[in-house]
Amino acid sequence: MEGPRVGVLARRISESTVRRLSFYLRILEEAELGGVGTISSEELAERAATTAAQVRKDLSLFGSFGKRGLGYAVRQLATELRDILGLDRSWRVALVGAGRIGSALFEYPGFRRRGFEIVAVLDADPNKQGKCWRGVLVRDVAELEHVLRAERVEIVILAIPAPAAADVSARAVAVGVKGILNFAPMQLRVPAGVAVKDVNMVMELEALSFALTQAGRTPWG
Amino acid sequence: MEGPRVGVLARRISESTVRRLSFYLRILEEAELGGVGTISSEELAERAATTAAQVRKDLSLFGSFGKRGLGYAVRQLATELRDILGLDRSWRVALVGAGRIGSALFEYPGFRRRGFEIVAVLDADPNKQGKCWRGVLVRDVAELEHVLRAERVEIVILAIPAPAAADVSARAVAVGVKGILNFAPMQLRVPAGVAVKDVNMVMELEALSFALTQAGRTPWG
DNA sequence: AGGTGTGAACACTTTCACAGCA
DNA sequence: TGCTGTGAAAGTGTTCACACCT
Numbered sequence: 243m244e245g246p247r248v249g250v251l252a253r254r255i256s257e258s259t260v261r262r263l264s265f266y267l268r269i270l271e272e273a274e275l276g277g278v279g280t281i282s283s284e285e286l287a288e289r290a291a292t293t294a295a296q297v298r299k300d301l302s303l304f305g306s307f308g309k310r311g312l313g314y315a316v317r318q319l320a321t322e323l324r325d326i327l328g329l330d331r332s333w334r335v336a337l338v339g340a341g342r343i344g345s346a347l348f349e350y351p352g353f354r355r356r357g358f359e360i361v362a363v364l365d366a367d368p369n370k371q372g373k374c375w376r377g378v379l380v381r382d383v384a385e386l387e388h389v390l391r392a393e394r395v396e397i398v399i400l401a402i403p404a405p406a407a408a409d410v411s412a413r414a415v416a417v418g419v420k421g422i423l424n425f426a427p428m429q430l431r432v433p434a435g436v437a438v439k440d441v442n443m444v445m446e447l448e449a450l451s452f453a454l455t456q457a458g459r460t461p462w463g
Numbered sequence: 464m465e466g467p468r469v470g471v472l473a474r475r476i477s478e479s480t481v482r483r484l485s486f487y488l489r490i491l492e493e494a495e496l497g498g499v500g501t502i503s504s505e506e507l508a509e510r511a512a513t514t515a516a517q518v519r520k521d522l523s524l525f526g527s528f529g530k531r532g533l534g535y536a537v538r539q540l541a542t543e544l545r546d547i548l549g550l551d552r553s554w555r556v557a558l559v560g561a562g563r564i565g566s567a568l569f570e571y572p573g574f575r576r577r578g579f580e581i582v583a584v585l586d587a588d589p590n591k592q593g594k595c596w597r598g599v600l601v602r603d604v605a606e607l608e609h610v611l612r613a614e615r616v617e618i619v620i621l622a623i624p625a626p627a628a629a630d631v632s633a634r635a636v637a638v639g640v641k642g643i644l645n646f647a648p649m650q651l652r653v654p655a656g657v658a659v660k661d662v663n664m665v666m667e668l669e670a671l672s673f674a675l676t677q678a679g680r681t682p683w684g
Numbered sequence: 685a686g687g688t689g690t691g692a693a694c695a696c697t698t699t700c701a702c703a704g705c706a
Numbered sequence: 707t708g709c710t711g712t713g714a715a716a717g718t719g720t721t722c723a724c725a726c727c728t
Contacts (some may be wrong), residue, residue: 257546260669263673282688283688289650290649295722298687310686310728327672342566342571346563353532356668358672434510438540443574447556449485450642450644454658503709503710505709517697522710528710529710530706
């Protein structure tokens, strides 16, 4: 069962495949709650807005989880996907930036539900330092290295303005952080082996603006 | 100068190209503030973390903006990109969901700076309705159709839980909205001609989890 | 029969390499 | 000479079609 995993994982998995795996997992967990025992690639595809062939190809990159003529066992496949995605454990996360976005992220229940525990909050603003957020003390970002080490942080969320992001990112990487979720609208430069995911809401709106402009006319244009 | 634009735009422009164009624009505007008059595809690529050939290819899809042997005029190219992306105007946006994320988005200055004006806020919670956010009244989401029409809204931001998202999205589309920025963790089903961009922060963290898990599993990670 | 797993075909994106112009 | 613009080549991701298993 674990046999083929390591060998297969040597090949590079595309960004889009990973995104879809997350999606499949969410769908499977919903189906499981609904009491569904078995699901076909066709049904999974329908709900994930992709094709059956794509679903099978994605899953086949990691092993053979289905039964021919039957489909996939919902519960078992969900477990496999959690394992593949590394969600069969919890992750220690630090939040840098206790402003509006940081605070909204901190309160967002979806993170904890998936095992992402925010164990540290840091901010450069002295007015925010010393506050306690549901048992987590807001620390001075000057103490970053100390806090990251003491709390054994694995992932850092950057919810700070662009000018500060490069510095904080470099310092986090220097103490061994291997994953960064970046909300700052700038390209972080990190060494190989460190993963960065960008969330850029203005850019998404710009893409909408482009699509709407292309289409040529808006309803009241 | 404007000649090739329309003809060329007929071809489909990829998601990744649009994303990079946004990026180039940001870089150009920074460069312009720094007093830079001319920039080469090489420099642009360097700052956008891509290749010079990619930059030239992206831009060539829309016209010939550079001068051989010289590079691109920063100010002029920025104007062209704003024009291409539809950012040479402002957009009327409605925010549905006045919770923590919605409120953080409302206060985020980056939207207005780019011409995205939040002209309406709606929420299903009676405790939030009637409040005034910097001059914008929080309305009942039951009034959605009325508000969207009255305010001539073009883009809707959904910052509401997944179960409500499908309904609100369908109603917005029904009154002619052509662009949706979706923060709800679910796949919206919209007719052709409507553009949806998803922002799914948990999925981004899951992708980080996958990357970190992978790194641990490969022999040379 | 019914539905997976997968090589092969296809489509799309990125990189290369160089002609051509300032 | 220097750097753009662009066909052609390489690379990557998706779809097809069917062998194969239950």
